[in-house]
Amino acid sequence: MSIRVGMIGYQFMGRAHSIAYRNIPFYFKNTTRPVLQTLCGRNSQNVSRAASEMGWSSSETEWEKMIQREDIDLIDIVSPNHTHAEIAIAAAEAGKHVICEKPLATTLEDAKRMLEAVEKAGVMHMVCHNYRFAPAIQLAKKMIEEGQLGKIYHIRAVYLQDWLIDPSAPVTWRLQKERTGSGALGDIGSHIIDLARFLVSEISEVSGLLETFIKERPSAAENTDEKELVTVDDASIFTTKFENGALGVFEASRFATGNRNGNRIEINGEKGSIRWDLENMNHLHVYLENDSAELQGFRTINCTGEVYPYGENYWPPGHILGYEHTFINLIKTMMDSIKNKTLEVPNFKDGYLNQLVIHAVEESHRLKKWVKLSDYIN
Template identity: 60%
Template structure:
């Protein structure tokens, strides 16, 4: 695994615990953890259960005792590492968003497909049991034709103007702000549950234009080095409308300036026969409404998705004994390992990553042009440009 902080901790925990709850087709062996700071990565490797550590990711690519490269680095290194890993015949698991740009993401997809390696992107929210139940309800027709999705992903951790200029606020490292970090998850869930996007119209906004230069950055925190200020060149908030290929419409909002929201990843989906609602801060619950319920008793009911009948839930605890954020990574890791064993790339994979990246890019283009942007036209133009 390359990288070891916030997501490195989540991924490491999943590799260590997946065999405790499930019976994956292959057993993960935590061979080597890689990071640039030798002292820090050595400490992290020992704490998180890795057999060894390394400071140069290129050396990992050359090792014959490694089958899978897990990329949990900042966004600007995803493409280089993933492409090199694929060309060396390694399977690749990559953090989201897949890349800095649509063109980068397409090159990543081409590399994994050309070299015949297994590939997957980390959109862990797909693997919440409640989300999996929502998918079953929609696919079985219980909600009928889908009309709307309303999706928000709200946080508030950078509202203080003196919060330092961490890497997630620098375009050359992350590509975009709340848009790529938060809206990417909302886009993936919408594609998973509703269908492919047709066109979008949106705006991006930066509220705090300058912040103190950072001395050290770790996860979602950082320490200012001095009174010197640097430019914030990514968005603080992203808002867009969407039309889907199947006729549904949607609204999406991602912001790091929504006070009181620590991790407000939420959506409501409305169909001709019913509706569903979900909130990450109460992730075990799915709210469901069916239009054909008896008059006078209609309304949203809350399903605590912890029973054996609910996807993945039966591997954990008795009904009502809730699971947490970390278990979404365990569920995803199970699918990844089974895919490696059976020779297929579980969804979400790099194909999904490219489709998600296209929607992100289309919103950015719309914000600049103040016009609707077609996803298919954007993909076609990108393909023509590449040729």
């Protein structure tokens, strides 16, 4: 069996998804084979070249046309955030399975419409919170589900980058609210929200603060000296209560100098704790309260080799995986979802619930008070 894919977009995320499609048959035997059918982009010449470089059989310039094609089973949306809703809903209506980059949408309303569309159409869907698929995170999930950490008291997570500290960095689409929805909060904050939701429980209340440190920047447009407004947050900090009673502390920033890609999470439970850092993503740090008193300490576990999640598909112990393998595992999961007709996570429901947190943080910021997530569900 094979799944024919049409993908819209071919920048950073397009490359990450493409390498995943390419390599799934290599790492996973007897799996459903993705076919890199068509790559879609607005500029005919560019998309054609990208298709050739990344191994796509053909290219297309109109996504509306692509989603109607009979030789496409799965639509993969890696275009800017403001385009997600329209494409995903149309694809679902055309009976296609859908993979969509995160954040699912630029508004809570759109996220809800997208979820309703895929559910109505009965297609398989997935939102690309790829970090769930790091083997170390999968091990953490397993440990928490098995109760190895006991009742969870604390979640603290940061996603820290520093690519905006230079005031001369221009206003790209990622800094424009109408195209991206939110800034650090939606782009990277959504990843740590997802990890917390995945590993622990749903968030019930939040108190948030958004900040734009540098409010005007050079325009990305050519031939102009004018400054443009930055309309999204450079950084967001928020505290939360979880439904299970745990406390959460979150921070997403593009101004955390020296932090290139610092997605870090620590979870403390009554019986143990885990720590993880994306920049050393192969290692999980685990503390177990029931170790003998004088031998208690965080263990640094190299989650490679066959005893670990996905380990038998890769290399022997100590031969580490990289960033792209999180996508390989994610898209492998989507292949299984389609093959087995079982909805896997993270899907659009996760995308919607993630957007609900983002929305609540923004509302909390606006109102300068704690807000309940339940107030925004209708």
